[in-house]
Amino acid sequence: MQVKCTISNNLHIASDIFEILIVSCSRCSKCRKNCTCPKTKRQTGCPIAFALDTVGDKWSLIIIRDILMRGKETYGEFLAAEEGIATNILANRLKHLQDEGLISKTRDPKNQRRYLYQLTQKGFDLAPLVLEMVRWSAAYDPETTARPDIVERVNTDREGFLEDLRKSRMADED
Amino acid sequence: MQVKCTISNNLHIASDIFEILIVSCSRCSKCRKNCTCPKTKRQTGCPIAFALDTVGDKWSLIIIRDILMRGKETYGEFLAAEEGIATNILANRLKHLQDEGLISKTRDPKNQRRYLYQLTQKGFDLAPLVLEMVRWSAAYDPETTARPDIVERVNTDREGFLEDLRKSRMADED
DNA sequence: CATTTCACTTGCATAACACAAGTGAATGAA
DNA sequence: TTCATTCACTTGTGTTATGCAAGTGAAATG
Structure with a gap:
């Protein structure tokens, strides 16, 4: 079974055992550029699988912890976490959390080059x-x-x- | 900083930004044979990081869900999960969950070639x-x-x- | 106006996961 | 008592996710 990436129009092989959702990003390097990760969702309807697919990676909940429990709200603050997240992964995960509607991104009114990341209701929940x-x-x-x-x-x-x-x-x- | 694998005695590079725990398994293929995954733990003492390092991979909680909510207890039953876990990953994860003390493994008294995987108190918690x-x-x-x-x-x-x-x-x- | 800060991006390496095929011991039917 | 089948895995190889170092451009600062 083949699926067409909505950005590159490239075709990718998808298993038919479990469905793969291609969300305007995929396996080719051309797509990866616009990828917001994760590329695959299990889509079984199971609530455990849904939560894992949304925040079940190695870093999403660390970021949410930093906002929730430590009052962090900028890129630099997340990057300084003692767990040592890589900058590319952080950028990718922030984009992903935004796409999932868990955090919002606004310019800091006090400093135009700084962005503030904050929890939405969905994220706070x-x-x-x-x-x-x-x-x-x-x-x-x-x-x-x-x-x-x-x-x-x-x-x-x-x-x-x-x-x-x-x-x-x-x-x-x- | 270098760390010696306790199985192969090979030396591996460990970042000094965040500590890497080598638990009788590591990065070389020789070690990987005995690896029970995950290879790296963040060891920051943070409870969120601890939980993520223990069951924060893509499959551990799916297996625990199957035991807890669906009454599954054998390898074959886990393998048949609609999410489609690969057999090598399943074997690896069961070993890992055992090592972490979340599940127990016993022979099925009714069928000597079958094993029963069940939650321990720690796993049930x-x-x-x-x-x-x-x-x-x-x-x-x-x-x-x-x-x-x-x-x-x-x-x-x-x-x-x-x-x-x-x-x-x-x-x-x- | 040069320097620094900030939020990123890019390229390349390694680790985690996916998939197909195979293995050996226990079982059940012929 | 043999032989196919079930069961719980292992092995080999490819792909996806993550790690790391270096670089970039726009905004602030001296």
Whole structure:
């Protein structure tokens, strides 16, 4: 089975075992230029697969963590993350998160060469997922640096903590 | 900075920007043979990074979903997942999940050539994370096939639903 | 007006994943 | 008791995603 890339018009082979979605980007170098990654979606309708296809790569949730939990909002701040994301991957992932509607990108009114990346409602709604990660890792990682007071708050007053996060981090969308 | 692989004794270059953990497996083909993936861990202590390094690849949570939500427990059943996991990746991921202590592997008493893969407590404790994925995807994926009654139950009686899951899916560990 | 900052892009290398084919032990039917 | 089939994998090879270093152009700063 062959699928035509909507940008290059090149034909690509697609497996018929599981469907491959070509979203104006694909496998050839010509397409890759405009690619916003990931190139393939499983499209089974399964909610777990959907979430994994949207933010299940190695970096998307790290970026969302930086916005949500650490108040970061610029390219340079994300790049400085201790995990060491590569600059090309960061650019690609920011584009992807924008395409998925999880973050917004606006010029910083105070500095015209700087952009501000902020969570949309859809992006912020991943917060409960992030908090469950914190809870699980705090329980099972002996080397965890998760702050005990935060973990305690997550365990005892999740809704309140979420509300505090919402107030401080969510972009004004209107 | 160089790190010695504990299997091959080969030296590998490790970035000093972010630490790379070599766990009896690494970058050379000699090591790869014994590799259980992933080869690199970020080791920053961050709970989000820890969870991503443990189950943040493309397939681990799909397997856990199959055990947790669909009652699967054999290699063949996982292989038949509609998402179409490749057999080598499945074998690799099962080994990895075992190494991480998320699943157990036992011979099927009824069929000596069959193995049963079941969740440990640590693996089952990812259920809240999985349920948050269901909730988020059900809200944002227009094509979702998530059952409305399940989503409703997750939203209104999460603890009860988790308890039901626990009863039906968790391996007897003692 | 030269220098620095900032948000990227480009080219090339490596790691993760995909696909097809094959293997050996356990089982079941002839 | 042989032989085909099932089952859980392994192996080889190609493709996709990620990593790394270097470079670019526009906006700010001295």
